[in-house]
Amino acid sequence: MxxxxxxxxxxxxxxxxxxxxxxxxxxxxxxxxxxxxxxxxxxxxxxxxxxxxxxxxxxxxxxxxxxxxxxxxxxxxxxxxxxxxxxxxxxxxxxxxxxxxxxxxxxxxxxxxxxxxxxxxxxxxxxxxxxxxxxxxxxxxxxxxxxxxxxxxxxxxxxxxxxxxxxxxxxxxxxxxxQSSMHVHYWRDLLATAGYTAADIPTDWDGFWAFWQTVQSRLQATQNADIYGLGLPFSASAADTYQIFEQVLRAYNVRLLDEAGQLQVEDPTVRQGIVDSLNWYVQFYRQKSVPPQAVNWLDSDNNRAFLNREVVMTLNPTLSIPAAVRNDAETYFNQLGTIELPPKPDGTPLPHLVIVRxxxxxxxxxxxxxxxxxxxxxxxxxxxxxxxxxxxxxxxxPIDAIAQDPFWLNEQDPHVSTVNRTLVEGRVEVLENVRNPAYGVFLEENVWGEVLQRMAVENLSAEAGADIAIARLQAIFAEWQ
Missing domain, CATH: 3.40.190.10 (Periplasmic binding protein-like II)
Known part of the structure; x- marks a missing residue:
């Protein structure tokens, strides 16, 4: 390959x-x-x-x-x-x-x-x-x-x-x-080395994330001390950082905008949801379940770390990883796995974020x-x-009739069919910038990436990080009134 x-x-x-x-x-x-x-x-x-x-x-x-x-x-x-x-x-x-x-x-x-x-x-x-x-x-x-x-x-x-x-x-x-949506890629053969199969991956939120940490511990003990369980970005330079964190906010039922596209950050429960989501995300860096270089990653670097087998799993908003190994049949069909995210912590289905270009x-x-x-x-x-x-x-x-083409739903292709089944069945939500372009400015500034990077590198508290994000949101939305 x-x-x-x-x-x-x-x-x-x-x-x-x-x-x-x-x-x-x-x-x-x-x-x-x-x-x-x-x-x-x-x-x-x-x-x-x-x-x-x-x-x-x-x-x-x-x-x-x-x-x-x-x-x-x-x-x-x-x-x-x-x-x-x-x-x-x-x-x-x-x-x-x-x-x-x-x-x-x-x-x-x-x-x-x-x-x-x-x-x-x-x-x-x-x-x-x-x-x-x-x-x-x-x-x-x-x-x-x-x-x-x-x-x-x-x-x-x-x-x-x-x-x-x-x-x-x-x-x-x-x-x-x-269009594309957020899914998980992982190495089947690394699971096997750790003594697991795909059937062992938990389907509950907490169990799902803890599983990859356990796989890391087993692999580090027997194979490679430099391998990490999770390929999560923590940098202000990678759009993947805010895209993945937006998915985490959905998991914790945090809605920053209402249906009309208006800010909801003055609601104390919204601020607390941001705090909880930030604390949840940064724990993996602090627990050394993520490569230390993740604070400096660019958009391609989680792909790079994954393809170089430095991480066992990563999330991606497109199928760029399967596309990169498409001409290697053994890797594409037998070693690489693609799955949906687990349900929310409260057990309800988690819609996958869809990005329309x-x-x-x-x-x-x-x-x-x-x-x-x-x-x-x-x-x-x-x-x-x-x-x-x-x-x-x-x-x-992005056209419904095209999505019914057998190419997109062919179960023999474990990656394309998994993603497109999620889309066809409508288990998706759009990013908030679709409701209000001011939120798109906030995303482009990658405030979530800046906050998470500072939490990882400077030990910034989640409360301070939430306040930084809220203040920036309020300033941007005020400019757009």
Missing amino acids: NTARWLLPLSISRLVSFQGRRWRLRGTMALVVSLVAIACSSPAQLPVASEEEAANGDRAANELTILWDKGYVLEEDEAIEKVVSDWEAKTGIEVTLSFYNSAEIAPKTLRSRQAGNPPDILLSVKSAYPISDWQGKLADVSAVILPMRDRYSKDALASAKMFGTTVPEGEYYGVPIN KAIVFNDGPNQEAAKDFLAYLVQPEVLNTFLKSSYGRFSP
């Missing part, structure tokens, strides 16, 4: 021009990867636009420019390249498709807009765009969504509003391309109609289904 390709840092952008089914490399550009939080940055705080970005403002009016997140596996890039190639052959419109990793793509977009050269389409796998930068700058894409309205899942439609529950009926500012069109882009036409082509069920399957099913379809 060769996972080196997937594990290498992604710091090169590929600018590809398609002519029918042929493509040629137009150029490559090495970029300095910024790993700082960019959610609350304004364009004035970013580096000035490069000469290339400014010069690109003279592109032809019929040349579509697309910025797309770099895939974790090569097949993801090849899948969207094929869609672009087919659409270009169909329309005769030239496309420049650029790939950037998740740390680069938002700063690149803001610099391009600053230079008067906005992309026509942007797709990023981040759960929430830096929405404060996009407010008032996105084109209404209802022409794409409305013909698909009865086909999209309810969560995808709600997410397509982009700006929360206050967006008027019939207006949409994002085009759902895929959208493509957006800028309202000052020179080719808005062509951009909408491309997206309308991409979300045709047969096109989108082929596209998502070609990228190894890392992301799931």
Whole structure:
């Protein structure tokens, strides 16, 4: 198995021009990867636009420019390249498709807009765009969504509003391309080494988490002193940190927003729920059940630690881990396991958080109609289904009819079928940013990651951490009134 390709840092952008089914490399550009939080940055705080970005403002009016997140596996890039190639052959419109990793793509977009050269389409796998930068700058894409309205899942439609529950009926500012939910990956063979099978994994909340600590103890005693039971992130640099912690908040019935998207943090029971959730999460770091490096992890590092067998289990919001080993049949089918999260501590079912990723069109882009036409082509069920399957099913379809394709529910694929069964059966909930974009700003700042990192490194108390988070929430929401 060769996972080196997937594990290498992604710091090169590929600018590809398609002519029918042929493509040629137009150029490559090495970029300095910024790993700082960019959610609350304004364009004035970013580096000035490069000469290339400014010069690109003279592109032809019929040349579509697309910025797309770099895939974790090569097949993801090849899948969207094929869609672009087919659409270009169909329309005769030239496309420049650029790939950037998740740390680069938002700063690149803001610099391009600053230079008067906005992309026509942007797709990023981040759960929430830096929405404060996009407010008032996105084109209404209802022409794409409305013909698909009865086909999209309810969560995808709600997410397509982009700006929360206050967006008027019939207006949409994002085009759902895929969705994913939080699941657990673990090593079956490491369980066997510890004397267990998958059937031994407890189905109650406390027993489930204690089990992995027991597996760690057995493996450390007999095999490897450097292995850890849990691959939980504790850094302010990883979006996985806030995504996983949001799942923990659901487990403890903590609802920070009501159905109308209004803050509930002045309720003392909500604050106590945050405190309890923080204490629960940080215990694993303090008990040395998590690698000490977890306080510095980036988004790919829990994957890296897992694939390098430094941890027995990890949570992930996509199927990037199975996708990374898809071409190694022994690992994919026999050694790697994927399961749902256990019920809540109170024994009731725990909804899995679902993240819907959208493509957006800028309202000052020179080719808005062509951009909408491309997206309308991409979300045709047969096109989108082929596209998502070609990228190894890392992301799931947001269209109900596609989800019934046997590929997504085939029990012979233990990973894709597990995740999509959760989605098809509706045992999911969307992140709170769908109700109010102000919460998306809070998520992008990764306040949960900052608090958990300080609790792990500085021994910050859960009470102090909860107050930091609540104060930041109140400040952000006040700015958005």
